[in-house]
Amino acid sequence: METKRVIMDDKAVARAIARISYEIIERNKGTEELCIVGIFSRGVPLGRRIAAKLSELEKNEVPFGALDITPYRDDSRSSTETDKTDISFDITDRNVVIVDDVIFTGRSSRAAIDALIKRGRPRSIQLAVLVDRGHRELPIRPDYVGKNLPTSHSEVVKVSTVEIDGTDGVAIY
Template sequence: MKEKAIVLDEQAIRRALTRIAHEIIERNKGIDNCILIGIKTRGIYLANRLAEKIQQIEGRHVPVGEVDITLYRDDLTKKTIDQEPMIKGTSIPIDVTDQKVILIDDVLYTGRTVRAAMDAIMDIGRPSQIQLAVLVDRGHRELPIRADFVGKNIPTSSSEVIVVELTEVDADDQVSIHEND
């Protein structure tokens, strides 16, 4: 894969997350009964960053959890199940029943990851609502799923790949578009 362009640098990511934090607070009239749940892997780092920003704005802590969707993926076949997929674990600090769950992910593409995350959460409890926050929405939906909070819309072709790098797991913070060879 060849990098075509950097579409978000460290400052742009920080600004997008600050805006999303404000939008979450505004839409929910505060943070009462809210929990941020990051979708493994990069979604959890974004959820933690959003929780810090919300803490700075509201002066109160919002619970943060993480969900592993491995066993909920619709592309697992008998063959891949026999190979034992790597399960990274789900950790949610409070009961999600009657809570406003804000799912956090890095890129919204087909919608299948979000559907799997919603299935995983519904197996744990029954939230009053589920909202979706993503750093990047690149289009090409296969399921009727839409983000409530979007850092940046980046229209892409199906031959392009969005690469999100975060300092927690990568060299630095940036979002770039790569072309498949």
């Protein structure tokens, strides 16, 4: 697959994460009762970075968890895969920020909401994404966006993270 163009480099990704973190603090009036949950796979490292930035800025530990939405997806039902979810804290009555790399149709976000609600009753669920590429099929809108990126249906947006790919960036193919 040949890269059409690079949209964000490592510095742009870092700036977007910092900006999203500040917006989360402002909207939630701090980080009390807040937790971050990243969606596998690239939402996990992005969410972990946001949680670390929030903890650094507010001087208190913000709980972080990783969410596997595979069992909750409406486009594939695989009973052979094991649930990789790792949320070691109670989400009941907390403000949960779900973190994903790209929002497209909204189906992954819906699956994440379903998966969270199975684990407790959050006070609120918010959504942070690095890239919003439009083309929603469900009435879901992110609360925090790193970059709005209008695309055609045929284009592919690829987010890379150091933890998984060895480099940070966003490109269109």
